[in-house]
Amino acid sequence: MDTAARRRLVHLLLSKSIAEALLVGAVTVALFFAMLSPSLRGVLDDANNQSITGWAVDEAQPFERIEVQLFIDDQFVAAAQANQYRPDVHAAMRAQDDWHGFIFTTPRLPAGEHAAEVYAVHPASSGHRTLQLVGKPFRFRIN
Secondary structure, eight states: OOHHHHHHHHHHHHHHHHHHHHHHHHHHHHHHHHHSOTTEEEEEEEEOSSEEEEEEEETTSTTSOOEEEEEETTEEEEEEESOEEOHHHHHTTSSSSSEEEEEEEOOOOOSEEEEEEEEEEEEOTTSOEEEEEOSOOEEEEEO
């Protein structure tokens, strides 16, 4: 194979690699928006031996209440609606009204460190439902 043919082959392979990378990136972005809500906002405020509290709102649908699920130490514990009174969220202009809080009663747990995570249930356009982490996991201790 002569030098010109090798150059053309290298350019063709590079072009193909760039096109594939762009395609994979576009599919990834499309799946992100189809499966997750970029307008979801929320925080897991507190977790202790009595309750786990926070708030969640979908800025694209500010008057809708979001279903949330609580996991402790990676185990499902409970589901609820984020429909509790939280005037601080409204005052901070994170929601259009005062009703986006959630409160879970902490189940009996053994003494030690635990991690609470709250996920918003997001209906994807495909008809499936996905979970999207609200805020950050909250570590707490039971004495």
